[in-house]
Structures are given as structure tokens and as C-alpha cells.
Amino acid sequence: MIGLEEARARILAPLRPTAAEVVPLADAWGRVTAAALAARLTQPPRDVSAMDGYALRAADGGLGAALAVVGSAPAGHPWAGRLGAGEALRIFTGSVMPDGADAVLLQEDADCSEARVTVKEAVTQGRWVRPAGQDFAQGDLLVSAGKRLNSRDIGLLAAGNHPWVAVHCRPRVAILATGDEIVLPGEKLPPGGIVGSNAHALAALVRACGGAPVVLPVAPDDLARLAAVADAVRGMDMLVTTGGASAGEHDLVRPALAGRGLQVDFWTVAMRPGKPLIHGRLGEVPMLGLPGNPVSSLICGIVFLLPAIERLSGLPGEAPPVVQAVLGTPLAANDGRADHLRATLAVRADGVLVATAFPRQDSAMLRVLAQAGALILRPPYAPALPAGATVPIIRLDTLGL
């Protein structure tokens, strides 16, 4: 039995980012860049006006000066000439500054009648002018490789003239629920049957992490039918199984796949919930065998699968983010297994997070997990703690998990 941190490190170590594919910029939100992206033009391409008004020479813009308006240049319609002394050009937000001009007289600071404009407020050189390259110059780095694109990045890449983006393929994660008792929602429930929830909960988790889940048909507790999974997962980026991971005579995942090239790295972790956890490789496909209890399966998903999918996506793939909270109620001392207590989360008036563990922590109680706002992390042999003590937590409410 190995520790949680070692288990995660061994799961992540062999994972490599997926290959790159090219997607339209409009589909690139949430994807992870496969290469750095530099600006393909200078932004703005020329000096432009930041406001509606008049372009002029700053030297001509003293209070009370009157200038000849030689033309008008709306945004997108630059003026071809060169502005001379005593001349002004009507311009608008985004208009290219004409050659010779170095200042903008704001519309509200101007009196205009027919073809002359009078300065009501002296201009300042360069004021209200956005110089060429103010945002970025051609060749400047806009987005580095291995970054998940947010909406601001999408805007920046558009401005940098990228209609296409090379991103890592969404990791394809095959998900296999096992067990004679498992049926899918809406199917006829035989005596002793149970509606399986793990596969679709894990599929949703894979989706939340940016992966592409492939939910395989439920495998019964049958060596031959389990062994056939080895054929189904060729070309997948990962195989996740649930159930059948323990050491009982009906825990067939390891025996069934042993003959199909399963190489087991480890199969128990000192954690709760989720001690029986298989890590290995089925042929070329990394494999994670999660326990069958729904709470164990999902918590192991958060602890191990989430960083694994990130790693496959081209991100660093680190442990889920941990923040500090104070305890709402005392905790007993912990034993040798790292524990993950389901807890409600509240925000105190001073902004401090308060985590209160549910009294029942049974790993089959999915409703408690769904109601939880956080997991309180209890290291092996952590001492008893009073209410108000500070503890590390994983926030579930903000993870979309």
C-alpha cells in the first residue's frame, strides 16, 4: 500500500500530452494551446484616435486657435493626404491619424462651423492618440504553449489575426463500469440490481476537465467479457474502470486483463475513500481502476483523474487546488489513511471559509457528496482538531465537479 502523493506522482509520470489538432478560433475556448502564438500584425497597425474629434498639429492647438477642416476620415476610411499647418481633419474613435498630425482636439472641446474649427481647450501632444503597437507589435508573444484559452485569450488571438489555433486533442478517456448488479438509468432493474452512477458521473468529470469521455457498455463479472475491453480501448488516451478493483473472488478486473497485457504498477493506496485503486497500463493505454462505491469513485476521480486529464491535455497536471478553511465542528484523530471528509462550506462575515464535516461519511452516500461544498483533507495520523482549527480543503463548489 502506497501513500496518496506517491500514487498521484506514479499515475502522472508516464502521461504525455495528446497530439495537436487545428481548430477554428471560434471553437478554441477552453482548449489548451499546443504551441506559443505570436502576434501576426501590429495592433493598432497605425496611430489611431481614441476619441471623436479633430486631428491636428499640437503646435496649432492653442486655446482660441481656428483651423481649416480639410476633410473627414471615419474609422476604416483613412485620409490620404498630409495635414499642413493650420489644418484639422475630422476624425472618430479608431480613425487612423493623418500624417503630420500629432494631437487630437476632442469633439466636446471644439466649436465647428462650416469648414473651420475653433479650439476651446488647448490640446496636448499625443493625448487621445493610440500609437501604433500600443497593444502589441507583430511577433510579440500573445499566448504561451500549454495554456487553457479563456475568453480574453480568444479576443487577443483574434486581434493578433489568428483564425486557427493548434490545440491539444481532447484526451479520449474510456470509462468502464463493471459488475453483474449494474444497470443503466431507465433500464429494467432486476432483483439485486442497482442503477449504476459511476460511469456517467466520471464522464461528466472528464468533460468538466476538458476531456472526451467514451462510456463503454457495462461489463459483467465475467473474465472473457472483461478481457474483451482490451480490444475496445485501443487508441484511447486512458482507460478508467470502476468496481472489481479489490481482492475478492468477484473482483475480476486484474485477473481478466492480466492475460491481455495489463501491467499493474500498484493496486492499493493508503486513502479513504478509495483504498482499492489499480494503476497500470493495458498495452499502450494508461489505466486507472477506481473502486466501485460511487463516492470513492468520484473522489478518486477528483484526486487522480482530474490531474491526469490535465497532464494529457498539455497542462502541468497538478493536485486539485487546496485552500485553507476553519473547522465548524471538531474532528477526531485520523488513522493511517489520508481521508477526504465531505463537508459543507460557508463564508463567515470576515470572508473566512468554514468547513463542517457531515456526520456520516459512508462511501456509498452519493447524496451527501452532492451536497458537499468541500473535501476536508486529513493526512495520515492527523491529530484530533477542535472547532476553529485551520484545515486544508479542496473546494468542490468552484471546480464544476
Added chain:
Amino acid sequence: MIGLEEARARILAPLRPTAAEVVPLADAWGRVTAAALAARLTQPPRDVSAMDGYALRAADGGLGAALAVVGSAPAGHPWAGRLGAGEALRIFTGSVMPDGADAVLLQEDADCSEARVTVKEAVTQGRWVRPAGQDFAQGDLLVSAGKRLNSRDIGLLAAGNHPWVAVHCRPRVAILATGDEIVLPGEKLPPGGIVGSNAHALAALVRACGGAPVVLPVAPDDLARLAAVADAVRGMDMLVTTGGASAGEHDLVRPALAGRGLQVDFWTVAMRPGKPLIHGRLGEVPMLGLPGNPVSSLICGIVFLLPAIERLSGLPGEAPPVVQAVLGTPLAANDGRADHLRATLAVRADGVLVATAFPRQDSAMLRVLAQAGALILRPPYAPALPAGATVPIIRLDTLGL
């Protein structure tokens, strides 16, 4: 000119959630429930074992007792008989407890040879038995209406036997960039042209909020072509325009749509960036006219469009979440417009967030916005603040925005 909070309230007030549609549970992650969902079965349906071992009567399970093993009942294969005194049934995690049994002897606490099992550790009544309904009973509320489904909810709904879920339709948000100078990424850039970034940045924001963006072709500064937008947006849940929202002679959004039934509620807000902001209704379609500067457009998107999409999705639709940070550098006093300073965000060793405003806050500098981790919120007439003062911020890093 109205204040930011009033503007947001007036934008949100008329919005109603979209109609419901039915989606497969496997596609329901991230969607918002249109109705409460109750359990359609009791979970577990019967008393089941939490471990591998032997079912027996607790009265028979004293230390050293020997019992007759009358059969084996793997999960999914319940035993039909009734367990008598002195009898034990081989069972496994998830196996239905046979009638008559009320305790489980763990496999590791049992010596089994041929058809007899000897108790090595006295059993406790009810221990290792998951009673029927431990997780939930038929009819129990699993997920309330108006909740965005996370992966745990998906698991819970699967367990509650819901193959389908009624969710609110993704709000369809038409996005229209306007301006003679705007071209799309990759298109030929004429003199005075600029690559438009607003439409696709806002489309990504709509997607991040769970909406369905519809990016309309760029509209030039032409009354007739702008007016035609009124036909294009029929049936949309919202129209968002960018550019042309100010009062200049080339700001044509209001004049062009006035003849097509645009009813303007307000068109300036005391905020920065983003003073020119149109709110109204184009026929039946709520309309938000955002400024053309990319930073103004995206920040107004975060401040107004994000809660609007949430409201349309069936969520409460509140202001983006605000947390507290301390200032990395001093701030000058603010004028009468609520400001949103782009800032880097760092976490101090003690866990406190430190926000440091960028020295340049020009509303055309998209790269600065993309590099920002937070927006520092500065209310109208906020006083100057020293480094270390506490300020409210909107975290951008965790919003996917």
C-alpha cells in the same frame, strides 16, 4: 447617466428563463435544471453488504461460533431463501442481505473450510450493512430546479434512475460587431482596417457562461445594413452589439434600429471602461449595446452579460462573485465613474490575495486584460488608498473568462 448597480438591475429585471428541453443525462453536465428532480427509486433498493464476507444473524456471531455456509450470493445475484439460526451466506460488496440476516462477518475475520465458517471477531448487529434507503428514498429531492449540474449531480441523478433531464435551453445570444474598419481574423486588412476581436471574445464569454453564441456577419456603418439586423435576431434570447454605441455621427446602432422598434432604456453608465452602453429591447429581443473598445466590451460583458446569461439560463443571475484582496501598490482617488482596474493577482504566503493594478489602463489594451488575474473594483469617488489596503476584486483567473 445611471450608476452601475442600477444599470445591472435594469438589464436583469425583464429577463426570463428560456424554455425547457429534454436532454440525455450524459449531455446534461453544465446545464441548468428546469424542474426539481426527485429519486425514482430507493437507494440502495434493499439492505446490502458494504464488504466481502458472510451474512448471518448477529445473535449467531459470537467469537468462535461456527456456522453452516448455505450458499453464495454475489452482487446482482440475490439469494432467494431465508437465513436460519446457525446459518451464514457468502456475500460480497453490494450483495443483497438475505432475509433473516442482520450482520456481516468480514472475510478477514472469518475462517472458512468447506461448508463451515468460524467467527474470529465477534460481529455487531447492523455493522457493514447498508440499509435500504441509506442514500435516499424514492421521492426524495435529489436536485432542485434552477441548479447548474456538476459531475456529482450527474452521478446522483443516474443513481436516482433519471435517463433524461429537463433543462433550460442554452440562451441564444446574437453577437454583432459593427464598424467599417472591422475585418475578421485572417481576412485581408485594408488600409485603416483593424482585425475585430470583440465578437469572438464575447462569443467565448457566452460559451463560458453556458450560452449559445450566434456571431452575425460584421455590420458596416450603414443605416440600412444595421437596420436589417432586426430581422436576423428574431427568436434570439438576446442581442449584443459592439461599437457604434456612443453619440458620434458614425455611432449608428441607435439611429439605425430606432425605426425597427428599438426601445432604449438607457445608453450611458457611470463606469470605466464602458460609459457608452445601450440597454433596450429590439422588438421582443433584449438588447445590450456594448462599446467598441475591446477591453470595455469584455469588461461590460463580465459585469452585465454574464449575469444576464445566467438569468436567461434559469439561474439567479447575480453580479460576478467579489472577494477581498490587498493592494500591491497605492491607488489614486477615483472620479464619479465606477472603475475596473486590470490587475495582477498573487497569493501571499499567508494565503491573502494581493492585487496590483497595471500602470496602463487604456481600454484598447487587450493584452493587459489577458494578462490580468483580477479586476479591482473602485466605486465612484473612492478615496486614494495605500499599498496594503483591502479592496474588492473580481477574480478573472477562476471564472474561465
